[in-house]
Amino acid sequence: MATATATKKKVRINGCVASAQAAKYADVDVIAAYPIRPYTATMMALAQMVANGELDAEYIVADSEHSQLSIAHGASSSGARVFTGSSGVGVQFAYELYSPISGSRMPVQMMIADRTLDPPGDFGSEHTDALSTRDMGWLMGWACDAQEAFDNHLIAYRIGEDRRVLLPQMVCQDGFFVSHITSDVELPDAGQVKEFLPPYKHPYPLDPRHPVSHGPQIMPEQGPPLQLERARAMEESMAVIEEVHDEFAKIFGRRYDPWVEEFMTDDAEVVFFMQGGHAVTARFAIQHMRERGLKVGLARLRTIRPYPTERVKDVLSKFKVVGVIETNMGLGSPSSGGVLYADACAALYESEKRPLVMSFMAGMGGEAIVLKEFYWMAEKMMAAQKRGKIEKRTHWVGFEE
Amino acid sequence: MATIEVQRQVLPILGNPNQGARFYNPDLPSSEPFVPGHRTCAGCGPSIQYRMTSKAAGDNTILVGPTGCMYVANSSYLCTPYNVPWAHTQIGSAGSFTAGVAAAYEAMIRKGKWKGAYPNIICEAGDGSASDIGLASISGALYRNHDCLIICYDNEQYANTGIQASSRTPYGGMTTFSPPGPEVPEGKKLYPKDLARMMAAGHPHCYVATASVGYPIDLMNKVRKGLNHKGASYLMVYTPCQKGFVYETPRSIDLGRLVVECGLYPMWEWNPEKREFDYSFRPQSMRPVAEYLKLQGRFGHLHAQHIANLQQFANEQWQMMGIELPEALIKAADVKNQTNMAAAAEAEQVALTV
Ligand SMILES: Cc1ncc(C[n+]2csc(CCOP(=O)(O)OP(=O)(O)O)c2C)c(N)n1
Numbered sequence: 001m002a003t004a005t006a007t008k009k010k011v012r013i014n015g016c017v018a019s020a021q022a023a024k025y026a027d028v029d030v031i032a033a034y035p036i037r038p039y040t041a042t043m044m045a046l047a048q049m050v051a052n053g054e055l056d057a058e059y060i061v062a063d064s065e066h067s068q069l070s071i072a073h074g075a076s077s078s079g080a081r082v083f084t085g086s087s088g089v090g091v092q093f094a095y096e097l098y099s100p101i102s103g104s105r106m107p108v109q110m111m112i113a114d115r116t117l118d119p120p121g122d123f124g125s126e127h128t129d130a131l132s133t134r135d136m137g138w139l140m141g142w143a144c145d146a147q148e149a150f151d152n153h154l155i156a157y158r159i160g161e162d163r164r165v166l167l168p169q170m171v172c173q174d175g176f177f178v179s180h181i182t183s184d185v186e187l188p189d190a191g192q193v194k195e196f197l198p199p200y201k202h203p204y205p206l207d208p209r210h211p212v213s214h215g216p217q218i219m220p221e222q223g224p225p226l227q228l229e230r231a232r233a234m235e236e237s238m239a240v241i242e243e244v245h246d247e248f249a250k251i252f253g254r255r256y257d258p259w260v261e262e263f264m265t266d267d268a269e270v271v272f273f274m275q276g277g278h279a280v281t282a283r284f285a286i287q288h289m290r291e292r293g294l295k296v297g298l299a300r301l302r303t304i305r306p307y308p309t310e311r312v313k314d315v316l317s318k319f320k321v322v323g324v325i326e327t328n329m330g331l332g333s334p335s336s337g338g339v340l341y342a343d344a345c346a347a348l349y350e351s352e353k354r355p356l357v358m359s360f361m362a363g364m365g366g367e368a369i370v371l372k373e374f375y376w377m378a379e380k381m382m383a384a385q386k387r388g389k390i391e392k393r394t395h396w397v398g399f400e401e
Numbered sequence: 402m403a404t405i406e407v408q409r410q411v412l413p414i415l416g417n418p419n420q421g422a423r424f425y426n427p428d429l430p431s432s433e434p435f436v437p438g439h440r441t442c443a444g445c446g447p448s449i450q451y452r453m454t455s456k457a458a459g460d461n462t463i464l465v466g467p468t469g470c471m472y473v474a475n476s477s478y479l480c481t482p483y484n485v486p487w488a489h490t491q492i493g494s495a496g497s498f499t500a501g502v503a504a505a506y507e508a509m510i511r512k513g514k515w516k517g518a519y520p521n522i523i524c525e526a527g528d529g530s531a532s533d534i535g536l537a538s539i540s541g542a543l544y545r546n547h548d549c550l551i552i553c554y555d556n557e558q559y560a561n562t563g564i565q566a567s568s569r570t571p572y573g574g575m576t577t578f579s580p581p582g583p584e585v586p587e588g589k590k591l592y593p594k595d596l597a598r599m600m601a602a603g604h605p606h607c608y609v610a611t612a613s614v615g616y617p618i619d620l621m622n623k624v625r626k627g628l629n630h631k632g633a634s635y636l637m638v639y640t641p642c643q644k645g646f647v648y649e650t651p652r653s654i655d656l657g658r659l660v661v662e663c664g665l666y667p668m669w670e671w672n673p674e675k676r677e678f679d680y681s682f683r684p685q686s687m688r689p690v691a692e693y694l695k696l697q698g699r700f701g702h703l704h705a706q707h708i709a710n711l712q713q714f715a716n717e718q719w720q721m722m723g724i725e726l727p728e729a730l731i732k733a734a735d736v737k738n739q740t741n742m743a744a745a746a747e748a749e750q751v752a753l754t755v
Pocket residue numbers: 096447468469470471492493526527528529530531556558559560561562567
């Protein structure tokens with residue numbers, strides 16, 4: 001590659017600051033902020049960058065998350081690259097806007113640092129905030145560390161702004177486990193970013209020289225074609241997602257599987273299936289178990305919308321037992337636990353070789369999932385393997401023998 | 402950082418602003434950013450306002466339309482009457498979406514991503530949007546002083562959902578959420594939220610004014626003053642809705658004058674430089690409120706007491722503007738000098754006979 005590596009640098013920052021750095025590298029035009037922990041630290045960092053003159057952007061302190069997303073919608077509709085974000089109940093306060101933004105095909109980007117919903121006013125990380133919006137037409141996936149968070153922001157802008165896609169993106173990271181833990185992050189050379197991420201150009205912005213109307217009222221029969229188009233954009237984004245990850249690897253030298261990252265799965269019989277920051281502790285736990293001869297592995301979902309159905313089917317069909325670690329609430333869901341289980345089972349339905357699938361409510365309330373809990377879950381999975389049958393669909397880890 | 406200076410438009414102010422309904426003026430541009438053919442009701446006050454407002458702004462304009470009649474009835478079935486860029490936004494997003502458009506143009510022009518004079522950015526919010534569900538979003542946009550004009554086309558109700566009471570519905574106004582009945586003879590019991598004064602008091606750096614479709618040139622001048630003001634402006638425009646007010650459709654402009662002449666829609670401007678109200682606007686005459694009320698079915702149920710209450714309310718508005726009250730209006734606020742509306746009297750007669 002022609003890009004100079006001279007100005008690349010390693011810094012030690014947390015996930016929130018990594019996201020702010022990514023927005024700066026993406027040269028965003030409009031930022032819409034509203035405080036809520038833990039994502040606030042991203043907006044604090046951006047405010048300082050703007051104050052220092054490091055980033056030329058309109059920094060708007062909105063009056064609510066609903067306004068944040070509406071500001072983002074208006075700015076994106078006008079042709080500006082937009083960055084916003086939230087956590088927990090803030091994500092839900094803005095709920096009305098998710099469908100209008102994807103429906104008008106505006107590639108707004110939103111950073112999420114997860115937080116439990118109320119009650120009980122807990123600061124810890126649960127993925128329910130962002131997951132509750134997962135069917136609204138936003139591209140969505142979780143990072144497991146600060147470097148990946150940084151990279152995901154750039155990757156998501158490139159995918160979302162592609163004319164074949166034009167969809168908004170939720171770039172998620174666990175609150176605290178990723179958002180507030182510092183680690184080494186490589187910040188690229190500005191030239192690399194320029195090569196990877198072309199300027200944002202929407203085909204039909206609100207521009208007085210080319211008048212267009214966005215979002216007129218319709219008759220019932222005019223609705224389905226628009227819904228179908230949005231559904232197709234989501235489906236067809238899959239090829240672009242793969243292409244962009246390849247391109248990213250070429251320019252930045254870090255290769256991510258866009259869909260499912262496998263860890264120690266070669267001869268694994270039971271695997272954890274999960275997303276987000278707990279995967280880091282899971283990797284450590286799996287190594288620990290491997291040293292003791294257990295055939296355990298990890299499959300980490302990196303993109304949940306669009307859902308990589310084929311890929312999940314192929315990956316999970318290789319194993320005997322799959323243990324879905326939820327870290328989210330799906331009250332009254334098919335597993336009476338979280339929401340990841342049902343998607344995984346749907347992907348496996350057409351498999352010739354369906355593994356046993358069970359679901360674990362772990363990491364709830366923002367608790368760390370500790371080594372002995374990984375052992376406890378692995379034992380449940382191995383017992384099911386031996387029995388050829390699961391004991392029950394959902395286990396609340398820490399609440400059972 | 403090297404930045405490009407943002408060029409702003411300056412629109413000329415028209416002569417003879419207080420000339421009443423006739424709004425022929427050779428200085429008006431011939432362009433029509435809001436064209437006919439839309440599906441609003443005959444005589445629709447909000448759409449008459451829309452045409453005047455967008456004409457005053459011209460073609461380098463972007464319009465934002467929160468949910469309401471001016472979205473639904475204008476842009477029906479993928480056909481739109483807007484000759485300039487227009488976007489629908491959510492009913493609670495009036496100020497916020499508009500702020501996003503304004504911020505985008507500030508940044509894009511400054512960073513060399515868009516070339517040209519900063520466009521007129523106008524939001525057309527209904528009173529339900531502006532006084533209730535989108536109030537915070539508009540206050541946010543005014544407070545942050547984005548260069549934009551937020552217009553509340555005030556038809557004093559949620560029209561598009563089938564006529565429900567909003568915070569702007571007048572005392573005594575019948576809507577489907579404030580129907581009169583034996584227990585609540587006046588219908589709407591609460592007086593309207595003084596939204597325009599709230600906006601002026603809370604955001605004194607903004608140009609704020611009230612206007613009415615009854616005074617087209619005055620309205621267009623206020624639009625231009627709002628657009629010329631660098632920063633945020635707020636305009637509250639009386640726009641009768643025949644479906645909710647229940648009147649003869651050719652009388653929209655008459656009502657727009659009568660409401661001012663009766664003191665129920667005080668006309669003023671807030672001057673952000675001097676930080677004071679300008680009450681110099683004078684209607685041709687001052688009239689009792691009954692003259693305005695009796696033209697509308699929504700007030701047909703009012704009793705003498707309710708009319709007197711409304712006269713009292715109007716008198717307070719005149720006094721707030723420092724205008725001396727003629728004897729006749731003081732008397733009209735006394736219930737002894739009022740009679741029930743014809744429909745109310747009739748209903749009473751019917752009630753007595755059964
Ligand atoms: C969040 C939300 N709540 C309610 C509605 C239903 N709704 C559609 S139009 C409308 C009336 C708006 O009233 P107003 O702002 O006064 O505009 P008008 O219809 O009078 O022109 C309402 C309440 C909606 N579209 N969105």
